[in-house]
Amino acid sequence: MSRQDLYLVFGGTLLDPRENVLADPDNVDVAGVYPTYEKALKAWRSRSQTNVDDAYVRYFIAPLHRLMHPDENA
Numbered sequence: 892m893s894r895q896d897l898y899l900v901f902g903g904t905l906l907d908p909r910e911n912v913l914a915d916p917d918n919v920d921v922a923g924v925y926p927t928y929e930k931a932l933k934a935w936r937s938r939s940q941t942n943v944d945d946a947y948v949r950y951f952i953a954p955l956h957r958l959m960h961p962d963e964n965a
Contacts, residue, residue, distance in 0.1 A: 902950030
């Protein structure tokens with residue numbers, strides 16, 4: 892069976908816009924889990940664009956497959 896790549900898109904309000912520390916980790920906005928980087932990037936752009944005027948809100952793309960398969964390079 893081949894490896895399945897998954898990407899998590901999430902974000903929230905930061906304590907300081909110069910650091911990636913969430914102010915309230917209990918209330919993270921999860922945009923979803925996506926099967927390709929391209930789909931994750933599209934979701935990330937959409938969520939980021941809706942919060943473009945707030946420097947304290949940031950979204951991230953996390954490659955979940957790297958956690959699921961830590962011994963593989965990609």
